[in-house]
Amino acid sequence: MRAELAARVSIGITLIEELQLERGRARVDLALVGKELEAFELKSDFDNFARMHNQIHAYNRVFDKITLVTGGAHALAATAVVPSWWGIVRIERSADGSLRSHVVRAATSHDRQEPLSLAMLLWRDEAAEVLDTKVGHHSPKRATRPQLQIQLAQTLDFSTLREVVAAALAQRDVSLKVRQRPSQDDDSLHRAANCLDFHFQL
Numbered sequence: 001m002r003a004e005l006a007a008r009v010s011i012g013i014t015l016i017e018e019l020q021l022e023r024g025r026a027r028v029d030l031a032l033v034g035k036e037l038e039a040f041e042l043k044s045d046f047d048n049f050a051r052m053h054n055q056i057h058a059y060n061r062v063f064d065k066i067t068l069v070t071g072g073a074h075a076l077a078a079t080a081v082v083p084s085w086w087g088i089v090r091i092e093r094s095a096d097g098s099l100r101s102h103v104v105r106a107a108t109s110h111d112r113q114e115p116l117s118l119a120m121l122l123w124r125d126e127a128a129e130v131l132d133t134k135v136g137h138h139s140p141k142r143a144t145r146p147q148l149q150i151q152l153a154q155t156l157d158f159s160t161l162r163e164v165v166a167a168a169l170a171q172r173d174v175s176l177k178v179r180q181r182p183s184q185d186d187d188s189l190h191r192a193a194n195c196l197d198f199h200f201q202l
Contacts, residue, residue, distance in 0.1 A: 005040065069091060115152075130152060
């Protein structure tokens with residue numbers, strides 16, 4: 001699944017792993033950030049749905065489209081757990097050991113998003129810059145991150161807010177990659193290569 005999403009990355013589209021939502025109250029495994037914000041939550045056959053209730057609401061408040069990616073044991077049961085607009089993808093291991101994905105249900109857009117939850121994705125300096133450039137309001141030095149996020153949520157229309165958040169996440173992702181580029185013998189390369197096997201042991 002990660003390879004399939006990575007193939008969709010292009011100019012203006014960024015793939016982010018382990019993105020924290022609502023100041024760390026929730027986290028999504030993979031987020032595809034572009035004109036739309038898409039979430040992909042990975043659940044193996046060894047995972048349970050104990051945290052799904054909170055995750056469902058958090059994801060709905062932020063993302064345009066959401067897809068649950070799961071092993072065969074949970075694929076059918078998931079249709080009764082997640083909202084009807086969520087997509088469901090079943091991962092199965094072929095006889096040759098490769099992993100294949102099957103779309104059980106395609107994700108569709110919904111209207112449950114909330115501006116404040118979206119604004120919470122911005123760091124303080126990012127929120128301050130957006131207020132300065134998009135609103136023309138120079139934020140006070142003592143203004144806290146939550147205060148700036150609330151002001152943005154109340155001031156910008158949702159389409160503009162989504163646009164500036166996506167741009168900030170994309171730029172942040174590029175900056176982190178430049179500063180934290182691993183060496184060829186870095187263990188993180190091996191962890192990345194085995195990511196899908198970890199999530200989907202069938």
